[in-house]
Amino acid sequence: MPVSQEVLDEIALTRSEYDLIVERLGREPNSVELGMFGALWSEHCGYKHSRPLLRMFSHTSPVVLSETGAENAGAVDIGDGLAVVFKVESHNHPSAVEPFQGAATGVGGIVRDILAMGARPVALLNSLRFGPLDDTEQGAVNRHLFGGVVRGISWYGNCIGVPDVGGEIYFDPSYSHNPLVNAMCVGLISKDRLASAAARVPGSVLLLAGADTWRDGIHGASGLASRTFEEEEELRPTVQVGNPFLEKVLIEACLEALDTGAVLAIQDLGAAGLTSASIESAARAGRGIRLDLSEVHRRETGMNAYEVMLSESQERMLLVALPERVDEVRAVFERWDVDCREIGSVIVEPEARIFDGAASVAHLPIQPLSEAPAYRLEGKPSSEDLARREKSLIDVPLPECGPAETLLRLLGSSNIASKRSVYRQYDHQVQTNTMIGPGGSDAAVLRVKGTSKAIALAVDGNGRHCFLDPFVGGQIAVAEVCRNISCTGARPLALTDCLNFGNPLRPDIYYQLEECIRGMALASETLDAPVVSGNVSLFNETQGQAVHPTPVVGALGLLEDASKAVGAGFPVEGLAVMLLGHGLGIASSQDMAGSEYLSVMHGLTAGQPHIDLELERRVQETCREGVKQGLVLSAHDCSDGGLAVALAECCILGGVGFRFQGTLDGLSRWDAALFGERQSRVVVAVHRERMHLLEDLAKATGAPVSLLGYTGGDSLQIASRNEDGTDTGDGVDVPVSRLAGIWTQSLEAASA
Structure with missing residues (x-):
């Protein structure tokens, strides 16, 4: 009898996909088999609507050791x-349903992806999006989500002893029902010790290590992360429950077991649980598996085969070892008091033979099970999309409150205000590698023990720019995260991404997805930073309201000399402050497109963002070389809030004032000049007597450079004068202490 539509809806399979399964098998699947297909053909595991588009990314460079998609990170x-x-990965839908556990298990899952490569996790970062924290009823819901997510991240990360060293948080109405919780983890390993998930050796034994299996997370991949959802309560059982203390010992036990050389392959149990872990390990090697589910250690009695195969219980790893070395591996886990059970074996035939004791519960060919269908749709922007992009900003009025008050309002915006109230809940010094942590620079910097080197880490994205023009916005997302890395003096080496979008079956959403990827691919190639890992999170949508298209990009950079790393704050008085990139003289209303200024002061999200990738490349090269030569003493990119906010943040972080050299005279739009978000600009501080050396360097690289002013005093001063030289009153003269008070306290006050 054909399966009901209700069952197909539960596992997020279409009728045509079910018919394809029947065609591939030559028969109707039983319930366990159908559940396995539903999980592996889900959007979360199968990448049905994104896989063809992801081929646009460049994945190779001389330093890349992995094949993208072939391993866990x-x-x-x-x-x-x-x-x-x-790698960076999403846990959006679980966090919308249960923010604390959703965010916590997101951290646990990404850590196990790194562990599955054989590496010790050394750093965490996160990228978060929420609706506004206002006084409305929805604002109260957003504050609940925000608080729960932050607590979940801090609880899990602090307990497992991995420092949380960086991240970003944005607020926008599009995320009110759909918070985005993206977690990034970084690991370190000897390159000749990289582990694989491929179960290559027939006759080798499959070992399940870690937590007991129970009924949490069933249908998490198919039912929760692969469709839009309207009711939270009915989905609460699909959210996993984490145990960070078990994860900590699991990390140590797995690393010790890998050190013995007895482990042939290792894979984490994440989305789709044992189904995904075992089938993917076999598929990567062209082998098959035989499992006996009666050997799986369980927390609950009465669990059936369907539940065991699809449970997403956390803190579990699948290991592969030769029969003669199984006892050696199990002894390691016994020392750490971690359960490790023999649950099956690798077989030559590319089949999944699943038993529960003597009873056969599933018998499937690996290839059709592991190869979900791929869909290449036709995207098209909506008329509303085009109208927003084409809206002229020339007639946007100047704020009556003037530049100083505008600056203060922007510094108090939740998107710009300091995130200290969040990151002070995270331990960012554990493991003693953190040289520059959250809030100190545009990227975190971690020393590499035993060498003179350091790595720089950042995660960034701007859904507003992508909402206006996904192609340009995708470029900006890559450019900005690489710029963050370059501002420390590090050279960007590679990228990871998490693509957060709405329902791809809608032509406007598919258009956003395709164009964003196309823009990101172009920027990745131009800046020589290949994409080496990532995740796609679709169906971030409730009642027809999709999140802004939000490609979150994580970047890894390398400093050959860790002692050369610089921060964002002005270090001392008496320095010249220079701008790499185009100066104020060419500011125009176009620079306000998608800006925080336009949103805060005018309630608008409109205009056409722009970026010149070749200019971006030259500016970043100049900044890095300036740091390397000891010319650049601090560097901070111009992004949210524009130049004036960047200068204010440099003053706040360094505790040093700044006086602008010149005035706002002659500028047709002081708002565009001070608060526009023109790309490819970096504020740098240099010794006055070495300004000419930076100018020579910029000339050699082809990057524009101009003098902005000098550090000193206790205020941020930007003058505005009449033709007779008198002050117009439209300038900026604000004590750094006042700037700092607003910037540091606003988010905490809004989230209380």
């Missing part, structure tokens, strides 16, 4: 026999 050679492994 990307691996990059940093020299000295070492590799860095990193």
Whole structure:
């Protein structure tokens, strides 16, 4: 009898996909088999609507050690026999349903992806999006989500002893029903010790290590992360429950077991649980598996085969070892008091033979099970999309409150205000590698023990720019995260991404997805930073309201000399402050497109964003070389809030004032000049007597450079004068202490 539509809806399969399954098998699947297909053909596991588009990314460079998609994370050679492994992944839908556990298990899952490469996790970062924290009823819901997510991240990360060193948080109405919770983890390993998930050796034994299996997370991949949802309560059982203390010992036990050389392959149990872990390990090697589910250690009695195969219980790893070395591996886990059970074996035939004791519960060919159908749709922007992009900003009025008050209002915006109230809940010094942590620079910097090197880490994205023009916005997302890395003096090596979008079956959403990827691919190639890992999160949508298209990009950079790393704050008085990139003289209303200024002061999200990738490349090269030569003493990119906000943040972080050299005279739009978000600009501080050396460097690289002013005093001063030289009153003269008070306290006050 054909399966009901209700059952197909539960596992997020279409009728045509079910018919394809029947065609591939030559028969109707039983319930366990159908559940396995539903999980592996889900959007979350199968990448049905994104896989063809992801081929646009460049994945190779001389330093890339991994094949994208072939393993759990990307691996990059940093020299000295070492590799860095990193990846970013989403836990959006679980966090919308249960924010604390959703965010916590998101951290646990990404850590196990790094562990599955054999690497020790050394850093965490996160990228978060919420609706506004206002006084409305929805604002109260957003504050609940925000608080729960932050607590979940801090609880899990602090307990497992991995420092949370950086991240970003944005607020926008589009995220009110759909918070985005993206977690990034970074690991370090000797490059000749990289582990694989491929179960290649027939006759080898499958070992399940870690937590007991129970009924949490069933249909998490298919029912929760692969469709839009309207009711939270009915989905609450699909959210996993984490145990970070078990994860900590699981990390140590797995690393010790890998050190013995007895482990042939290792894979984490994440989305789709044992189904995904076992089938993917077999598929990567062209082998098959035989499982006996009666050997799986369980927390609950009465669990059936369907529940065991699809449970997404956390803190579990699948290991592969030769029969003669199984006892050696199990002894390691016994020392750490972690359960490790023999649950099956690798077989030559590319089949999944699943038993529960003597009873056969599933018998499937690996290839059709592991290869979900791929869909290449036709995207098209909506008329509303085009109208927003084409809206002229020339007639946007200047704020009556003037530049100083505008600056203060922007510094108090939740998108710009300091995130200290969040990151002070995270331990960012554990493991003693953190040289520059959250809030100190545009990227975190971690020393690599035993070498003179450091790695720089950042995660960034701007859904507003992508909402207006996904192609340009995708470029900006990559450019900005690389710029963050370059501002420390590090050279960007590689990228990871998490693509957060609405329902791809809508032509306007598919258009956003395709164009964003196309823009990101172009920027990745131009800046020589290949994409080595990532994740796609679709169906972030409730009642027809999709999130802004939000490609979150994580970047890894390398500093050959860790002592050269610089922060964002002005370090001392008496320095010249220079701008790499185009100066104020060419500011126009176009620079306000998608800006925080336009949103805060005018309630608008409109205009056409712009970026010149070749200029971006030259500006970043100049900044890095300036740091390397000891010319650049601090560097901070111009992004949210524009130049004036960047200068204010430099003053606040360094505790030093700044006086603008010149005035706002002659500028047709002081708002565009001070608060427009023209790309490819970096504020740098240099010794006055060495200004000419930076100018010579900029000339050699082809990057524009101009003098902005000098550090000193206790205020941020930007003058505005009449033709007779008198002050117009439209300038900026605000004590750094006042700037700092608003910037540091606003988010905490809004979230209380």
